Amino acid sequence: MQIAIKRVYEKPDASDGYRVLVDRIWPRGMKKEEAHVHEWLKDIAPSDALRKWFGHDPKKWKAFKEKYEAELSAHESQLKDLLKKAQPYGKLTLLFGAKDEKHNQAVVLQEVMQKFIFTSHP
Numbered sequence: 136m137q138i139a140i141k142r143v144y145e146k147p148d149a150s151d152g153y154r155v156l157v158d159r160i161w162p163r164g165m166k167k168e169e170a171h172v173h174e175w176l177k178d179i180a181p182s183d184a185l186r187k188w189f190g191h192d193p194k195k196w197k198a199f200k201e202k203y204e205a206e207l208s209a210h211e212s213q214l215k216d217l218l219k220k221a222q223p224y225g226k227l228t229l230l231f232g233a234k235d236e237k238h239n240q241a242v243v244l245q246e247v248m249q250k251f252i253f254t255s256h257p
Contacts, residue, residue: 136221136252137225138224138229139151139226140242141228143165143172143232145230147171151226152226153174153227154172155229156172156175156230157230157240157244159182160177179210179244181240191233200243207244
């Protein structure tokens with residue numbers, strides 16, 4: 136199954152499959168009906184402390200990735216359940232609000248979830 140990432144502000148598309156918002160805070164200026172999300176998983180977003188510490192500073196990216204991966208280890212069953220929910224759609228799209236498309240939690244989450252797929256399908 137494909138796992139994609141996309142800014143929540145981009146136009147929804149049928150090819151997005153199962154759309155999941157992975158921000159802890161609802162995106163500024165975005166109405167819920169405009170987002171077209173199947174699910175909002177704020178519990179798997181970075182903790183408030185980690186989010187505030189990172190502040191989308193690319194210089195902190197490597198440390199942020201390590202800390203967020205450690206936080207995600209506590210949500211392994213929830214992430215695997217998410218993959219099961221998305222399976223009928225053939226694609227999971229992780230939505231985020233950050234302007235930086237290379238340094239955000241969806242990038243880390245995508246990598247972690249792809250590892251789950253790889254290890255469960257030898």
